[in-house]
Amino acid sequence: MPTATNNGESATTNGDSGVAQLDHILTSFTTLTDPLAINDALLVIEYSLQGPNATAQTTQKILSFIPLGYFLQVLQQDHGYDTEQIVNRTCHVLELLLKDQPYSTLVQDEFLVAALAQALDSPSPRVRALGLSQIDKVSDEDLSVLRTLLFSPVFKAVVGGIGSGSITIAERSKKSLLKICQTQERLEAVINNTEAFNQIKDLANSRDSIVQLRMIEALTEIASKSSSTTHLLDSKSLLDPLKSGLTSTDILTRFNILEILAEFGTTLSGSEFLDHSGVLARIADVVENEAGQDSLGLNAIVKLYGKLGAAEQVDFVTLDMKYQILGQLERLLVGDDDYEPDESSKVEVMSTIGLIGGNVQNVEWVSQSQCSEEFIITLQSLPRDAKVAWYHSLAQILACSPDPSEETERIISEFYTRLDGDPNSQSAFITRLLTSAKSQSQELAMSALSVMIPLAHYSFGIQKMAAQRDVLTFLLDRNSEQSHSEKVAKHEVITAMLKTAEEVKKSTGTDLLTADQVSRLDLHRRQGPFYQRATATVSIQDIAA
Structure with a gap:
């Protein structure tokens, strides 16, 4: 149990002294006026409601001394510079006190219904979150409870919060709407309620582009759950603003719509919508x-x-x-x-x-x-900065599979042949790649090494690199001027080459590397990327002697 201090911090005590401290706090809490004392008392109450201390008996004991209504009064009072801290702590205490109370039980108390409505109308993001955390409980109750919620002002406040000028409130309100609509059955209940449907539709077509985009984003998150939810929302024209947004005269609105579509399109239902719509x-x-x-x-x-x-x-x-x-x-x-x-x-x-x-x-x-x-x-005409992007893109293609199958290796090998030109001559691409890897530009060097790493997972890649002595000389070079990242990347190339060569040797009996190459590369691998050979130092006096 934390012991209250004059600076809001606490020290932990145990046993009877902790119980006695809580009892003292409970008997005196409603008489406290000093913000620091209130905050310290809340800290003790908060602690008693968490971990092994949290029992139904503790909750009942607290509420027998301090009614919920008094905690709500604390939220409304001005505590000077400590107001934000006290509001945050009070909200957390209330959440802990109410955590086992389902929404259907809370709304049987008229006082709590009024308090909930007040919380959902609060300009304070933390108080609003307290109210919304109680609404979230509806998702765990029977559908009948949700239908009752839809006819109350409370649901209107939840959806209305998405249009708030506070980003924090808007995002938290959107989160509650998503939770309420988390299943097809619950989504149907919401949009089949005329008042709820019209409110959602109005926000999705709002003239305030920010509010509109928030609701469109919420609807696409719901739609992305399945093809059936997408079809349901589309059949009710709730996804129409997503389509019409592409023709908006506002550049930023079009850009944001495209970003929402991009996220939506990564799901099966979203890609189908992009196609069929x-x-x-x-x-x-x-x-x-x-x-x-x-x-x-x-x-x-x-x-x-x-x-x-x-x-x-x-x-x-x-x-x-x-x-x-x-x-x-x-x-x-x-x-x-x-x-x-x-x-x-x-x-x-x-x-x-x-x-x-x-x-x-x-x-x-x-x-x-x-x-x-x-x-x-x-590649031939790109300046340095664009070449970096080109190498990274090629690296992604080469790394299409962490463990390439024979079929994948065939595909990549054919692609590389087109990249490299004459298969019977020294690899022109490897020469270009090596030049980039040696660049004084760390960004360009790292991008080239990012290509070598996945290339080393293919037998043809190892053969291409091992066929050029300069490549192995570069990989084994421990030049102290190289950056930390370059040393690590070179070590990754060497490790991948040895692993692939060993696997090919076991499966086909083919040696991709000579015994000498394996020996030198393996020594480098075992020594690690940052190994430095020890050098003896001799003083001038020793030389003179």
Whole structure:
């Protein structure tokens, strides 16, 4: 039990003294006026309601001395500089006192109903959260309790909170709405209630773009649970603002709608909605005819495509066949007579190609596309900063599987052949990669090493790197000027090379590395990335002697 102090801190005591302290606090609490004394007393009460001390008997004992109504009075009083701390602690005490009380029990007390309504109208985010925490309990009760809630002013206050000027209140209110609508059955109950439906619809179509976006975001989170919830919301036109937002004249609204669609699209139900609702067709039309008019929106579209491609539950190949997404990205990467991409746009497109190709479900489709051809060609003309992005994107494609199957290795090997040129000559790409890895620019060096790491998980990759003496010399070099990150990355390359070579040796009997190469690489691996050879120092006096 904490002992109250004059600075709001506490010391822990046990046994009878702790019980006696609580008893003293309970008998005197309603007479306290000093903010520090009130805060210290709340600290003792708070402690008694947590952990092994928390029992039904303790709760009843506290309430027998201090009615809930008095705690609510404490919330409404001005405690000077200590007001925020006292409000926070009082709210927590009330949550602990009420934690085992279901919503259906609370609303049987008219006083508590009035207090709940007052809390849900409070400008204080903490007091509002106290009220909402009681509403959240409805999700654990029978559907009949929810239906009763929907006809009360309380539900109106929950939804209305999403339109609050306070971000904290708005987000907490949205969280409660999501909890209330967590199942299909409960969602149906909400939207089949005319007053609740109209309130939600009004916010989703609000002229205040911030409020509208909050409600749209909440609705898409609900819709993402399943195809049936998406269909239900769409059938009631609650997702219409999501579609019409793409044609908004406000650039920021379009951008935010695209970001919401990108998150929604990573789910199975969301990707189906993007397809069947015409959203992807509209986006394709924007890329075709409006690419140069809104760079912010265009980058959001590119990111959306990246998230679609990276999501395992999305059938990206089918969507690409229907909407030529990779064809759109190819145009945005290289440009044409009507559109000339700037460097930042190219970087965004390359990153998205990496995300899509980095999904093992899409890697063959991407690697055989014309888009990947242009991606390969682009490397030759990129400035340093854009080259960093290119290498990172390639690394994602190479790392499409943590444990590549034979089929994956075949796909990546064929892609690498297109990247490397003449298979019968020394690897031109490895030479370029090595030059970048030796760069004085740590960012460029690390991006090149990020390619070497996944490349070392493929037998052909090891053969390409081991065939060039300069590569192994670079990997084994412990140059003290190299950064911490570069040393770690080189060690990862070496470790991956040895692991892959050993696995291939066991399964096929093929030696990817010579015995000498294995010996030197393994010594480096065992010594770790930061090993430094000890050197003897000889003083001038020793030399003179």
